[in-house]
Amino acid sequence: MDLVILSAKGIIILVLFVITLLIAAYSTWGERKAAAFLQDRLGPNRAGVWGLMQPLADAGKMFFKEDFIPAQASKWLFILGPCLAMLTALMSSAVIPFGDSIRFMWDKVSYEVPLQGTELNIGVLYIFGVVSLGVYGVMVGGWASNNKFSLLGAIRAASQNISYEIALGLSIIAILMMTGSLSLRSIVNEQASFFEWNVFTQPLGFIIFLTCAFAECNRTPFDLPECETELVGGYHTEYSSMKLGFYLFAEYINMFVSSAFISTLYFGGFHYPFMNEVGSALEKSMGAITGHNIATAIQFILFFGKIFFFIFFFMWVRWTVPRFRYDQLMNLGWKSLIPLSILNIVITGAGLLFNFKYASWLIAIVMIVLAITTTVKAPKREMLTQQS
Amino acid sequence: MQLTNRAKQVSNKEMTLAEKMYLPAFFSGLGITISHLFKKKVTIQYPEVKKYLGPVYRGHHVLKRDEQGRERCTACGLCAVACPAEAISMVAAERKKGEENLYREEKYAAVYEINMLRCIFCGLCEEACPKQAVYLRHDRMVPVFMERDEVVYGKERLVEKMDDRYVRANNSEVKATPTEPSLTRAAT
Numbered sequence: 001m002d003l004v005i006l007s008a009k010g011i012i013i014l015v016l017f018v019i020t021l022l023i024a025a026y027s028t029w030g031e032r033k034a035a036a037f038l039q040d041r042l043g044p045n046r047a048g049v050w051g052l053m054q055p056l057a058d059a060g061k062m063f064f065k066e067d068f069i070p071a072q073a074s075k076w077l078f079i080l081g082p083c084l085a086m087l088t089a090l091m092s093s094a095v096i097p098f099g100d101s102i103r104f105m106w107d108k109v110s111y112e113v114p115l116q117g118t119e120l121n122i123g124v125l126y127i128f129g130v131v132s133l134g135v136y137g138v139m140v141g142g143w144a145s146n147n148k149f150s151l152l153g154a155i156r157a158a159s160q161n162i163s164y165e166i167a168l169g170l171s172i173i174a175i176l177m178m179t180g181s182l183s184l185r186s187i188v189n190e191q192a193s194f195f196e197w198n199v200f201t202q203p204l205g206f207i208i209f210l211t212c213a214f215a216e217c218n219r220t221p222f223d224l225p226e227c228e229t230e231l232v233g234g235y236h237t238e239y240s241s242m243k244l245g246f247y248l249f250a251e252y253i254n255m256f257v258s259s260a261f262i263s264t265l266y267f268g269g270f271h272y273p274f275m276n277e278v279g280s281a282l283e284k285s286m287g288a289i290t291g292h293n294i295a296t297a298i299q300f301i302l303f304f305g306k307i308f309f310f311i312f313f314f315m316w317v318r319w320t321v322p323r324f325r326y327d328q329l330m331n332l333g334w335k336s337l338i339p340l341s342i343l344n345i346v347i348t349g350a351g352l353l354f355n356f357k358y359a360s361w362l363i364a365i366v367m368i369v370l371a372i373t374t375t376v377k378a379p380k381r382e383m384l385t386q387q388s
Numbered sequence: 389m390q391l392t393n394r395a396k397q398v399s400n401k402e403m404t405l406a407e408k409m410y411l412p413a414f415f416s417g418l419g420i421t422i423s424h425l426f427k428k429k430v431t432i433q434y435p436e437v438k439k440y441l442g443p444v445y446r447g448h449h450v451l452k453r454d455e456q457g458r459e460r461c462t463a464c465g466l467c468a469v470a471c472p473a474e475a476i477s478m479v480a481a482e483r484k485k486g487e488e489n490l491y492r493e494e495k496y497a498a499v500y501e502i503n504m505l506r507c508i509f510c511g512l513c514e515e516a517c518p519k520q521a522v523y524l525r526h527d528r529m530v531p532v533f534m535e536r537d538e539v540v541y542g543k544e545r546l547v548e549k550m551d552d553r554y555v556r557a558n559n560s561e562v563k564a565t566p567t568e569p570s571l572t573r574a575a576t
Contacts, residue, residue: 037429038421038422038424038425040427041429041430041431045433207411316418316422317418319421320417320418320420370405371404371405371406371409371412372406374404375404375405375406
């Protein structure tokens with residue numbers, strides 16, 4: 001690969017990296033704002049206009065706190081935990097395509113660089129690998145703390161992530177069968193027309209994937225690893241200062257990456273209706289280079305719009321649904337989501353045999369009908385007569 | 389027996405399929421929370437906007453003057469006796485000739501001090517006062533202090549100024565007192 005493409009790639013990676021960090025920082029602000037607005041409050045508004053300086057103030061606070069390592073903790077693993085969490089969180093956005101490509105001229109040679117960290121033909125597998133590594137950050141940190149609550153939190157996190165990763169993987173297989181590729185870019189390009197967005201062809205898979213994504217990010221309603229009422233602070237009970245900051249930050253980066261992943265897999269990635277028409281019109285009026293770059297910029301912005309919606313959705317759900325009990329969590333994962341996703345694979349496969357993409361709707365419709373009939377048929381809850 | 393009509397009957401009947409799927413309840417919950425996004429916010433932005441706390445609020449102490457501007461306090465010490473926190477101390481003095489326009493009676497408080505760190509704002513001094521001299525204003529609070537030598541309030545900060553007389557008005561119209569106009573809309 002020659003130097004120009006390499007440096008262009010480097011700049012793209014750097015920009016994506018900075019954007020990831022910025023979005024993660026501002027999701028902490030967004031989370032507090034969203035929480036406040038959903039609870040009829042105003043949220044942080046003292047640090048700068050609309051409280052926009054709040055992430056900086058929080059980071060400053062975190063840095064100035066005492067960096068404490070418990071005497072009985074295993075020191076190197078204690079430090080390694082948050083590093084691993086942060087590292088794996090940052091690595092996973094490398095394969096997500098954020099836009100089509102950027103064209104530019106250099107030394108009278110025109111180049112075209114895809115707007116993506118790296119184009120892997122096994123992008124989905126890469127993300128799964130990195131995400132499942134992410135649990136090591138939690139596990140190592142929780143174990144190294146030498147604290148019962150930390151260890152319990154870490155164990156919960158590990159078993160929860162392992163259980164939900166199965167359903168997560170199975171729900172994607174239906175998409176992989178339809179696309180026939182593990183590359184995220186070809187999955188995105190498959191969803192070129194609006195009604196072929198995977199959310200329309202795979203409604204059940206989408207719901208399963210979304211639920212599992214919540215569990216993978218340790219977000220409410222599945223935030224049992226850091227369940228305050230039972231486990232003090234969960235796996236980061238013993239952490240302070242920026243180590244704690246890294247754990248919290250990694251959670252927000254994971255949220256951003258899974259939002260991007262959901263948008264890529266199910267909501268057409270950077271595609272939007274009439275994208276090709278807009279693109280060709282721009283290229284015709286502004287030339288092949290500027291027009292193409294502007295079209296890419298529009299894709300980029302719309303893709304981030306989708307990502308922001310999902311980040312907001314994560315927060316919205318957090319302030320709506322209470323935490324699950326641990327047995328409910330495991331029942332949901334193993335007894336509902338995994339069988340359903342296997343059924344989804346079978347039905348989708350059968351549909352593909354007859355070249356029918358929307359087979360997943362069959363399950364959804366059957367489930368809705370069953371739900372309605374059982375609700376109608378169910379005996380009215382009889383009022384218990386009050387004993388007094 | 390029912391005290392209110394808000395009691396809900398609970399039952400541990402097995403859930404129907406729709407309830408087991410969580411999704412209908414989940415979406416109705418999302419609807420409820422999103423509706424709150426557009427509701428009026430209840431926050432009052434405190435230092436800029438202050439809520440009217442009612443005519444009985446006990447705030448900053450004031451030593452009243454009468455209509456002619458003479459101090460009402462006669463340094464009888466009943467307030468100091470009544471004070472459960474022992475925050476009040478005073479030194480009495482006799483009125484000299486020519487001071488009749490300053491003090492209403494022959495005896496007055498040469499020094500009158502309230503320790504604001506001790507004061508618990510119970511208002512017993514106000515009740516004990518036979519001369520209606522000491523009041524706790526309902527419209528002003530004791531400001532935050534940072535230094536210990538700011539804590540003891542002497543007469544210069546307690547005796548009411550004639551151009552800023554205290555009236556305990558029952559003004560229920562005022563709900564919040566905006567001091568910064570840009571914030572009023574958000575607060576109310």
